Amino acid sequence: MAKSKYEYVKQFERDYFLIPNTWLVIRIDGRGFHQFSDRHQFEKPNDRRALDLMNKCAEAVMIEIHDIILAYGQSDEFSFILKKECNLYGRREAKIISTIVSLFTSNYVFHWKKYFPDKELHYPPSFDGRAVQYPSDNNLRDYLSWRQADCHINNLYNTCFWALVHSGKTEAEAENTLRGTSSSDKNELLYSSFNINYNDLPEMYRKGSILIKQEVDFKALNQNEVEVIRKKNVVMITNVDIIRNKFWEEHPELKLSL
Template sequence: MHQMYLTSHRLSDHYAFVKPNDRRALDLMNAAAVEVMKDLPDLCIAYGVSDEYSFVFHPSCQLFERRNAKLVTTIVSTFTAYYIHLWSTYFPSRPLQPPNLPSFDGRAVIYPSSRILRDYMSWRQVDCHINNLYNTTFWTMVQQGGMSNTDAEQELKGTVSADKNEILFKRFGINYNNEEEIYKKGSVLYRQYELQDPKEAPASQEEDSLPEAKQSRSQQDKLKKLRRKAQVVVDHIDIIKDDFWDRRPWILSGKPGKLPVQG
């Protein structure tokens, strides 16, 4: 698992990112992440929210002999390069200018099992919902309600989800359930193969494939080619329930699935 963070929080203020969510900024993050996934077929899934992205390598990955520093620097530098390259596509009227340039840092975390990885990613998605509900309520109170930041923060102190939903609906006529999924669930990136029927999927999705370190170079190259052929998709979907993982067993198994038939 490799996590990346946008280190310059002044960036959003300088380039006037819309609050609580700037769709352009999120789409830019996703576009850069897609290119990273394409460049590194060893990645099996990624999850992004706000200015953070997590990229996951399969346990069988042997890229750079699994050297921590090499993997982290490769992801961070590749992501940063694409982020800057694609910036003008999403912010055509706000060109990047020094010293307000984007920079990212990253760290590596090892998760000993698929279950623990799933628990971590589930927590990230829950955290995304909690933060977005708070931010949506806070900025609605400020921007539409005319409240000061301090007063809005004070009123929200100690509130639960139901309270925030009530504030949004009763005061501003906003049904939080109708907010875009990208804001509530974050973005999930993975390689798309034909979905499987959960009833036919194996009971356990623990890695059972032959470790790539024990495979021949030709076998490793074949796997990479199959992964490169698969489309990298950006989804805003529930990854907490089993259904997401059961229908996409290739994410945890490391074995490429069957490519969808092109219509």
């Protein structure tokens, strides 16, 4: 049972190495989450507990993978930004993607009970993932702007759709009502028919979630049992606009040129 005569099969392995000095984005998406959210009766258009669970998973991934400097999430997707200088697994694509997808998934099941204490997890959910390389800071900002604009567009639509459905329309009727409407039509519909001022809805739903690392001070005892100030990285969650410059000006530690 000599292993050596079979080892030539290792020569068929191919690694694709992502280009150095590019921003790496790993985006993961829920597989079949339409059905998953139905089966687990997620609140519509947004289920706060489900979004908090997504954020918890993203935080765990960020703590484990040091090269991630920012994560952006909305609905059942999350994008992780690895810094340009990142040399994680020698920038081997399959290894980076599979590790991040696996960590995220594992945390989702692990932490489910904390976020849905009275709801059983009926079956194991799954995610898929992909990697994208962005050469310039501008490209990266445009990527994040794309995702946040997408969040806004989807959330405005979904808010209208579910308001119509909750008011008694069928899903088909709601779809018909919304077909061809502009953003301002939808804002108007929410206001006039449902007395909802869209801009008053929680920012988490309208903007998605941005996770960044921040250095904080904490008190600890040194070897001589004297209290000292130490520093550690913690993950901060915010739901602000990341399309305009303000956020980036306030976070020079992310080192993106404006």
